[in-house]
Amino acid sequence: MKALSNEGAFNLFLFLFFMVIKNFLKKNNLELVEQIAKGWTSFVYLVKDSKGNFFIAKSLREKANRRDMVERESENLALANSIGVGPKLIETDFENNVVLLEFIEGRIFMEWLFFTPKKNELEKFLKELFDQAKKLDKKGLDHGQLAGKGKNIIVRKGKPVIIDFEKASAKRKAGNVNQLKSFLFVNPHSAIPKKVKEILGPDFDKFLS
Structure with missing residues (x-):
């Protein structure tokens, strides 16, 4: 039997992966709207129910320890939810390795910032x-990915929602405040501190204390 080429194997993997999300949607009476993101470890889909309510279905794609990843993300998000942080965890499906979350409609922080809020x-x-x-x-929950371009901070009606707790951890020292300070006020290689300072003016320094 002829072995599959790398491209053929990848296409087969994508087909099988799509069948997993299809099974999850059918099981929960949900409809696929669109795929909105693809990362190293997961595909992210926008889905809706029969009433037109939107949700995020995150299907973890890493071949090894996917159940561990699903469990870790759902545990981290449940912990964040317990203190009123993050999108609401709706369901965890270990059979299909899918986490169903509240859909947060808004702008990525960096986009919002450069539209120059008051x-x-x-x-x-x-x-x-x-x-x-x-x-x-x-x-004691360290998000770990609050810097960069602020992709894990969504602005919804002027308020922040921290998303993506896949790589968060309650086992390492939590440094969320310090990471945000560096990201927003200090990083010399980013345009974000400059923009924040431009908007805040003399009050910029009070956020550093």
């Missing part, structure tokens, strides 16, 4: 964001 809007946003980071630190 000073008071940014101040309120930052206060709420740091309040959430402090709660996570107190709970």
Whole structure:
């Protein structure tokens, strides 16, 4: 029997992977709207129920220890939810390795920031964001991915929602507040601190304390 080429094997993997999400959707009476993201460890889909309510279905794709990853993400998110942080965890399906989450409609933080919110809007946003980071630190849950381009911070109606707890951990020292301070106010290689300072003006320094 002729072995599959790398391309053929990959296409077979994608087909089998799609069947997994299809089984999950059928089981939960959900409809696929679109695939909205693809990462090293997961595919992320926008789905909806019969009433038109939208959700996020995150299907983990890593071949090894996928059950562990599903369990870890659902446990991390449940812990965050217990203190009012993150999208709501709706369901964890270990059979299909899928996590179903609340859909957060809004802008990625960096996009929102460069649309130049008013000073008071940014101040309120930052206060709420740091309040959430402090709660996570107190709970001992380190998100680990709050920097970069701010892709894991969504702005919904002017308020922050921290997303993607896949690589969070309650086993390492929580440093969410410090990571946010570096990301928003210090990083010399990013345009974000410069933009934040431009909007906040003289009040920029009070967030560093």
